[in-house]
Amino acid sequence: MSSTRVFEMPEHWEPVPGLHERISALIGDGRYRTAMAELLDLLRQDPSNVEAATQAMVVAYTSRTELLNAKEPLTSDQRSSAILAPIATQCSVCDNFWYSIHVLAQYEYLGVAGARGVQCPICRYTLCKECAAAAPRRGTALPCATPGCAGELQTRALPTGRRGVLLIDPGRTERVIVVRDGPIPPEIGEALSVVTRWIPLVPKDAPFVLICRSVPGLMREEASCQFMAWKLVDTLEKDTVLAPGAWDRSTSMRVHGTEDDIDYLIITVELPDKAPSSAAHGFLADLIRDHLQRVAEENPGNSGPCWTGLDSDDIIDETAALLLQASEDARKMNHLATRMRIFSKYIIVAGAIPTLDLPQARGQFENGYPSYIERLYENFRFPGYDMSFVHWISCSDGRTTQLHMTLLPADPSELAMLAQDMLEPTVRRSLGL
Numbered sequence: 056m057s058s059t060r061v062f063e064m065p066e067h068w069e070p071v072p073g074l075h076e077r078i079s080a081l082i083g084d085g086r087y088r089t090a091m092a093e094l095l096d097l098l099r100q101d102p103s104n105v106e107a108a109t110q111a112m113v114v115a116y117t118s119r120t121e122l123l124n125a126k127e128p129l130t131s132d133q134r135s136s137a138i139l140a141p142i143a144t145q146c147s148v149c150d151n152f153w154y155s156i157h158v159l160a161q162y163e164y165l166g167v168a169g170a171r172g173v174q175c176p177i178c179r180y181t182l183c184k185e186c187a188a189a190a191p192r193r194g195t196a197l198p199c200a201t202p203g204c205a206g207e208l209q210t211r212a213l214p215t216g217r218r219g220v221l222l223i224d225p226g227r228t229e230r231v232i233v234v235r236d237g238p239i240p241p242e243i244g245e246a247l248s249v250v251t252r253w254i255p256l257v258p259k260d261a262p263f264v265l266i267c268r269s270v271p272g273l274m275r276e277e278a279s280c281q282f283m284a285w286k287l288v289d290t291l292e293k294d295t296v297l298a299p300g301a302w303d304r305s306t307s308m309r310v311h312g313t314e315d316d317i318d319y320l321i322i323t324v325e326l327p328d329k330a331p332s333s334a335a336h337g338f339l340a341d342l343i344r345d346h347l348q349r350v351a352e353e354n355p356g357n358s359g360p361c362w363t364g365l366d367s368d369d370i371i372d373e374t375a376a377l378l379l380q381a382s383e384d385a386r387k388m389n390h391l392a393t394r395m396r397i398f399s400k401y402i403i404v405a406g407a408i409p410t411l412d413l414p415q416a417r418g419q420f421e422n423g424y425p426s427y428i429e430r431l432y433e434n435f436r437f438p439g440y441d442m443s444f445v446h447w448i449s450c451s452d453g454r455t456t457q458l459h460m461t462l463l464p465a466d467p468s469e470l471a472m473l474a475q476d477m478l479e480p481t482v483r484r485s486l487g488l
């Protein structure tokens with residue numbers, strides 16, 4: 056769990072230098088969408104960032120009153136983003152929610168006129184305007200409906216959080232699987248609109264979202280829906296898209312679409328716990344470092360962000376873990392085994408082949424390595440998102456291990472590299488290598 060369910064104003068917090076000025080200028084210019092996009096990105100990375108949370112409240116609150124003439128109004132996806140759930144105030148009776156700024160002491164005087172609802176100052180029982188109009192009164196006062204609470208509802212409203220939001224830690228998420236009831240799977244934009252409402256992700260997280268086809272009739276009931284979720288996760292695990300034991304790390308939720316009111320199934324899969332680093336893992340990490348260093352020496356002056364990023368300890372750690380898993384699978388099956396993971400700006404695919412014999416190793420790639428890579432790249436490509444693609448291959452006879460690497464940087468001006476040892480000699484000659 057990444058953040059608290061309900062935002063509370065702390066007495067002290069660290070301001071983010073320049074943020075207040077930047078957001079104020081954007082608000083002054085009516086550019087709420089740009090302001091909120093920046094704040095959502097910030098809160099996606101750091102949900103406990105108080106400065107970003109309070110600025111988001113101000114943007115969401117102010118944009119409401121100035122929507123009509125704003126240059127860039129908030130989008131409805133931004134307004135209902137799960138990232139903003141902790142700062143939202145929600146009606147206790149219906150699903151209506153809004154953003155109020157009473158929790159920010161300096162705005163105490165604002166927002167009484169045209170209040171979106173009322174709240175009990177003792178227990179935060181909340182009613183939206185519509186539900187308040189229908190609630191029984193005692194004279195002019197609206198008594199709190201919480202049993203045993205003597206409070207009276209007032210226009211000053213504090214955050215209550217939004218119900219039903221799954222506050223996962225995006226940094227600990229392996230994949231988010233989305234299924235829509237009916238024969239036509241959603242476009243990525245439609246899927247994101249639903250996902251970001253219930254899970255604290257931003258549109259940039261699209262590569263983590265995997266859209267799957269629904270099985271007719273299974274979405275209607277909770278039990279059959281759960282069965283479909285299990286079946287999907289199991290299949291993806293067998294296809295090595297998810298790490299082993301994925302179902303135990305999954306949470307599934309059934310929600311309604313934002314526009315279409317159709318049922319959606321969202322399955323989030325957490326990353327597996329880091330395996331305690333073993334000697335084998337350390338050995339692979341060293342091999343990866345050596346390999347990268349050798350490539351750097353052979354290609355002096357090539358230091359684009361994709362290449363330098365590959366050298367970070369985090370990525371080397373993850374790659375070594377993937378290679379280790381793939382190697383264990385390859386040993387058991389006695390042929391090519393593959394594991395993949397999306398990590399920061401990289402799609403990392405690790406392949407392991409249980410032999411050092413190069414002609415035998417090449418034979419593992421159906422129709423040759425170049426066409427294998429082409430298919431893999433097509434499967435895992437996310438047009439419009441600058442993701443670099445890395446394919447590591449470990450060839451091992453159990454005693455000696457050799458690594459090979461293919462790298463297709465997101466930026467085509469950076470050096471791309473094909474694992475040459477995986478190419479048939481005739482292909483290599485025809486490419487002039």
Ligand SMILES: [Zn+2]
Nearest residue numbers: 146149183186
């Ligand atoms: Zn209501």
Ligand SMILES: [Zn+2]
Nearest residue numbers: 175178199204
């Ligand atoms: Zn109360």
